[in-house]
Amino acid sequence: MNVRSKSMTREIVEAGLAKRRRKDRVFRTLGLLSTAVGLVFLITFFATLASQGASAFKQTHIILNIELSRELLAPDGPFDIDYADFDAVVRQALRRELGDVNGRRDRREMNRLLSIGAAYQVKDTIAKNPDLLGSTLKMLLPVSADVDMLLKGNIDRDLEQSQRPLSDRQIEWVDRLIEKDRLVSRFNSALFSNGDSREPELSGIRGALMGSVYMLLITILIAFPVGVATAIYLEEFAPRNFWADLVEVNINNLAAVPSIVFGLLGLAVFINWIGVPRSSSLVGGLVLALITLPVIIIASRAAIKAVPPSIREAATGLGASRMQVVAHHVLPLALPGMLTGAIIGMSRALGESAPLLMIGMVAFIVDVPAGFTDPATALPVQIYLWADSPERAFAERTAAAIIVLLGFLLLMNLAAVIMRRRVERQW
Amino acid sequence: MQLTTIILLLGSASAAAYYFGTQRSLRVVGGQHRLPQLHSLPAYHGYFVLIRTLLPALAVLLVWLLVEPKIIMALIVRHLPEAERSMSSGQLDLLLNNIQNLAIGDVVSGKVNGLLSENAARFVAYSTASRQLLAATCLGIAFLGGVFAWRKIRADFRARTKVERMLTVALMAASSVAILTTIGIVFSVLFEAIRFFREIPVSEFLFGLNWSPQTAMRVDQVGSSGSFGAVPLFAGTLLITVIAMLVAVPVGLMTAIYLAEFSSTRFREIAKPLLEILAGVPTVVYGFFAALTMAPAIRRAGEAVGLSVASESALAAGLVMGIMIIPVVSSLSDDAIKAVPRAMRDGALALGATRSETVLQIILPAALPGIVGGILLAVSRAIGETMIVVMAAGLAANLTANPFHAVTTVTVQIVTLLVGDQEFDSAKTLAAFALSLMLFVVTLGLNIVGLHVVRKYREQYE
Numbered sequence: 001m002n003v004r005s006k007s008m009t010r011e012i013v014e015a016g017l018a019k020r021r022r023k024d025r026v027f028r029t030l031g032l033l034s035t036a037v038g039l040v041f042l043i044t045f046f047a048t049l050a051s052q053g054a055s056a057f058k059q060t061h062i063i064l065n066i067e068l069s070r071e072l073l074a075p076d077g078p079f080d081i082d083y084a085d086f087d088a089v090v091r092q093a094l095r096r097e098l099g100d101v102n103g104r105r106d107r108r109e110m111n112r113l114l115s116i117g118a119a120y121q122v123k124d125t126i127a128k129n130p131d132l133l134g135s136t137l138k139m140l141l142p143v144s145a146d147v148d149m150l151l152k153g154n155i156d157r158d159l160e161q162s163q164r165p166l167s168d169r170q171i172e173w174v175d176r177l178i179e180k181d182r183l184v185s186r187f188n189s190a191l192f193s194n195g196d197s198r199e200p201e202l203s204g205i206r207g208a209l210m211g212s213v214y215m216l217l218i219t220i221l222i223a224f225p226v227g228v229a230t231a232i233y234l235e236e237f238a239p240r241n242f243w244a245d246l247v248e249v250n251i252n253n254l255a256a257v258p259s260i261v262f263g264l265l266g267l268a269v270f271i272n273w274i275g276v277p278r279s280s281s282l283v284g285g286l287v288l289a290l291i292t293l294p295v296i297i298i299a300s301r302a303a304i305k306a307v308p309p310s311i312r313e314a315a316t317g318l319g320a321s322r323m324q325v326v327a328h329h330v331l332p333l334a335l336p337g338m339l340t341g342a343i344i345g346m347s348r349a350l351g352e353s354a355p356l357l358m359i360g361m362v363a364f365i366v367d368v369p370a371g372f373t374d375p376a377t378a379l380p381v382q383i384y385l386w387a388d389s390p391e392r393a394f395a396e397r398t399a400a401a402i403i404v405l406l407g408f409l410l411l412m413n414l415a416a417v418i419m420r421r422r423v424e425r426q427w
Numbered sequence: 428m429q430l431t432t433i434i435l436l437l438g439s440a441s442a443a444a445y446y447f448g449t450q451r452s453l454r455v456v457g458g459q460h461r462l463p464q465l466h467s468l469p470a471y472h473g474y475f476v477l478i479r480t481l482l483p484a485l486a487v488l489l490v491w492l493l494v495e496p497k498i499i500m501a502l503i504v505r506h507l508p509e510a511e512r513s514m515s516s517g518q519l520d521l522l523l524n525n526i527q528n529l530a531i532g533d534v535v536s537g538k539v540n541g542l543l544s545e546n547a548a549r550f551v552a553y554s555t556a557s558r559q560l561l562a563a564t565c566l567g568i569a570f571l572g573g574v575f576a577w578r579k580i581r582a583d584f585r586a587r588t589k590v591e592r593m594l595t596v597a598l599m600a601a602s603s604v605a606i607l608t609t610i611g612i613v614f615s616v617l618f619e620a621i622r623f624f625r626e627i628p629v630s631e632f633l634f635g636l637n638w639s640p641q642t643a644m645r646v647d648q649v650g651s652s653g654s655f656g657a658v659p660l661f662a663g664t665l666l667i668t669v670i671a672m673l674v675a676v677p678v679g680l681m682t683a684i685y686l687a688e689f690s691s692t693r694f695r696e697i698a699k700p701l702l703e704i705l706a707g708v709p710t711v712v713y714g715f716f717a718a719l720t721m722a723p724a725i726r727r728a729g730e731a732v733g734l735s736v737a738s739e740s741a742l743a744a745g746l747v748m749g750i751m752i753i754p755v756v757s758s759l760s761d762d763a764i765k766a767v768p769r770a771m772r773d774g775a776l777a778l779g780a781t782r783s784e785t786v787l788q789i790i791l792p793a794a795l796p797g798i799v800g801g802i803l804l805a806v807s808r809a810i811g812e813t814m815i816v817v818m819a820a821g822l823a824a825n826l827t828a829n830p831f832h833a834v835t836t837v838t839v840q841i842v843t844l845l846v847g848d849q850e851f852d853s854a855k856t857l858a859a860f861a862l863s864l865m866l867f868v869v870t871l872g873l874n875i876v877g878l879h880v881v882r883k884y885r886e887q888y889e
Contacts, residue, residue: 013779020781027783031685034678038702038753048720049712229601237595238602250605256804256874257867258811260838261612264863267845268615274493290608297605323591351709354813357842380711380814387715387818395719402712409707 049406053399059188059201060148061140062114062177064093066122068133081127086119087111090141097182098173109170115142117190117202140186145200145393147174151183154392191400195366196382200393203386205401207368211281211361211376212350214369218285219292219349224342226289227296231338234297235304236326255294262291263358271359279360279375287355292345299341303334336423340416347412351405353380379405433488433562437569441481444573448476451580467587475586478593479576484569491561499553503546511542526550616867619860626854627655632861634658638824638835640844640855655858657865659824663741663834667816668809670745670830671752675809676802678749679756686757687764688786706754714818717747722819729831737833739821745830748815755805763797763884764790800880807873811866813838837862 066089073084091111095101101110118141125139126132146165149155151174161168177183194204230247238244266287270276276283307330315325356362361377362385369376377385379401386398452472456464465472500523504512511522521536522543529535529547580586624632635656682702686695722743729736736742767790775785791798821833822843844859 020784024781024783027786028685028689031681031689034681035685035690035698035702037678038682038705038750038757039698041750042701042705045708045716048716052719226601226604229598230605233595233598233602237598243599247602247605250609252878253871253874254605254608256807256870256878257612258807258813258838258870260811260813260841261616261863261867264841264845264860265608265612265615268619269611275496293605293608321587321591323594347707351707351711353709353711354817354838354842357813357817358845362846380709383711383715384814384818387711387718398715398719402715405709406712409709413707 049399049402052396053401053403055152056191056396056400057188058185059190060143060151061184061186062094062118062143063182063184064090064097064139064141065136066090066093066139066141067136068122068126070134073133079130079133081123081130084123084126086123086126087116090114090118090122097180098176106169109167110173113144113147113170113173115144115201116199117142140184142190142201143183145391146170147183148201149392150174151178151185152396154396191397195368196364196377196385197366198364200389200391200397203394203397205379205382205404207365208377208379208382208401209404210368211284211365212378212380214281214372214376215285215288215378216346216349218282218372219288220342220346222286222289223292223296223345224338227293227342227345228300228338230293230297231300231304232326232331235301236322236330251294251297254290255298258354259291259352260354260358262287263355265290266355266359277373277375279363279365279377280373281369281376282372283359284356284361284376284378285372287359288349288352291352291355292349295345295348296338296341299344300334300338303337303341304330306337307333336419340420340423343412343416343419347409347416350408350412351380353378353384356381357384379408430492430558433558433565436562436566437481437484437488440484440566440569440573441477444476444480444569444577445473447573447577448473448580451577452584452586455580456582464582466583466585467590471586471590472580472584474590476573476576476580478590480569480573483572484565487568488561488565491557491564495557495561499550499557502553503549506549507546508542530554612867616860616863619857620864623854623857623861626857627861631655632657636826638840640840640858653854655854655861657837657862659826660835660837660840660862662826662828663820663824664810664836664838666741666828666830666834667745667748667820667836668806670742671749671809672802672806674746674749675752675756675805679753679805680760680798682753683757683760683764684786684791687761688782688790702754702757705751706758708751710751710812710814711818713747713751714814714816717743717815717819721747734831736831737821739819739833740831741820741834742830744816744819747819748809748812751812751815752805752808755808756801759801759804759881760794760798763794763801763881766797766884767793796880796884800877800884803873803877803880807870807877810873811838811870813842817842837866841866 068089070079072088072092073079073086091107091114094110094114095107098110101107121141122139125137146155147170150157150166150171155164155166157164157171166174174183190202191204193206194202195207197203230251234244234247238247266283270283270286271278276286311329311333312325315329316322320328356378361381363375363377364385365375365377367374383398383401383405386394386401389395449469449472452465452467452469453459453462456462462469503523503526504519507522511519514522525535525537525543526546527533527550529539529543530550535543632655635654636658637654637656638659639654686699690698718739722738722740725740725743725746726736726738771789771793772785775789776782780788816836816839820836820839822835822839823833824835824840825832827834841859841862844855844862
């Protein structure tokens, strides 16, 4: 190559250099933008959820002077708590507060300001302390979801009367109550202590949460021992034969089967064939166990593989049998890694909802389940059910339930991360 | 006798078995100081006796509990008067249910009459007898098993070998659960699907253009003949999957490239875990977001430019699903990019290529098989995804390629057909199983090919 052609090459390269550098910058910017898309979505996502759900943690209550008069509660003489008309007591108190409630129409409209839970709350108070009968009590009672929504600014006052859930008269009353400082916003304890309800202001996630807890108990009790045993078998005992290959192929494929298909398995095998009660946390836990099994097996195998062979060789050299090597040395060293995998599997199971729809866990269940065979629902399914409800008040509750669910998931994943950091060991 | 009592009794029996086993092994050699004469440590003898005590009894317990309700019901039916026995199976089931509910103190539908209370008493009597018999049998078997095992203990008895062999068998049994699950899935879906295809020809299901699974309840009913052409569902699934992939593949791939090749270590260490959060968010949460935030936003945007957008558009579901899949694509692409040997990268840079030229001309072609495999796995995720589409895509089986229209998918229809009352003799319920069969086969195929490609490629550079 002579000097001339060398400098020509140089010229060609230099001529294209600016263009190439520009292309490089464009490409780099595109990459940064893509990363930003994910991050921006993440922020929008959580910001939306937080802004939608935060208000659900507060609930409007009304302060009323409840006169627990015998005339109203026990008109025929003896007081029977099951037949006493507590609604009348609460309504009378509100009527006295408002003053100008005349006629049946007015009264009906006024009644709708209160939650049906208000009367039950008075009843529970009396049930706990029957001596209160005849006295006057200052009580904090829940108002209806519509009033709550009005105070939270979710109902547009400027709309035509027929377009909004509260009439002009009702809004006027509410304003009067606000002026008198009768309406207060308190922590929404019903959200955490009640089961599901048709009334938004009385509905809570406790039933769903307990259902999830029962299910996860079953899941971990089945999936962890079986998963660890499978991992030990495959890593330490299985000869390289057809059976081991078959198990391996199956695990990889099960990890990728859509979860809804597991729900069909639960429906056909557990419910129709074996006869496990439908909608129970038992059948839900069984299905979730099968879904998390591959996750736990894969994590456990990785943990066992990370134990250096020198430890096995040393133990074998001292005369330990293969089972003793595994039980005394490999398993204790691999256990933290296995537990990390189990926590991650559990957090997957906690968020799973599609298979639960197949096995009847979408039913409307008011009671908090008290056992493994009681009809139950799960937290994500509760979210699905509430998201489907048309009431505006359920939308904020859905977001609140999501915040609780994400909180649990965050805790579980943090636990897994901390555990992994702590046990990460360089051999 | 309560079930918990039986289990507690068995528990204490096994504790006793362990104790007597270890004691006997020590006694046969004559005490602690002559332990070396024993083939296995005393604990192994204990475990041996324990397993022999507990295992057969537990097996009997399990079988008993599975069979017990059926036998009791059969006995009660045999004692029913002729009139009740000749009732239809549905009515008979209702009666038996009532008897059982009355017996255990649950809510009974209808009035409690003499027949009911008489049979409830019989039910209680049978149950009590059955449980007593069960307790006796279990404890007897446990005792016999324990005693036989206990008598076997000698100084040269290979208790450890026996125990370890039993444990190995248990481990192997555990590993068979994975296989049993697959078999369970295949059979539970296949059998019902075959029943469906007996009523509806396969060709109509696969190529029919009209999906309306409502079948007539009465013969003379108008308008709901039930047609099971699944093409609109496949098209809807495809449309949403394509939208999701159009979001996830470019964004996920570019993210992986940027984080692996361009970004600073600090940025990567923050951005990567944050993006992985997206993969951990439950799908029902994405569904909520798609239905209540994304869909109205798209609708408003569409109206602003004069487009008519359905409130449950394919676009909303597809976009959100795409975002959900970004981490899947980016982490699998990241693996593929990382697997490209350093030398290839350095060689390109040394020859004067810019970073982007290195990526586009050297790294991407080398990593392509791995990336394609990852994308196949992501497609299979998108097809099988349920909650987002159930909440954000509609039920209307429209055959359209317009992303602003409502479409429905295979998974949505499975959920719709199976939530609520199920009759396992109607084509409507069975159709869900035929759809699931399709879903299972397609996702399985994608996974097998995807995993194969990913793995084969990984081996190339190792």
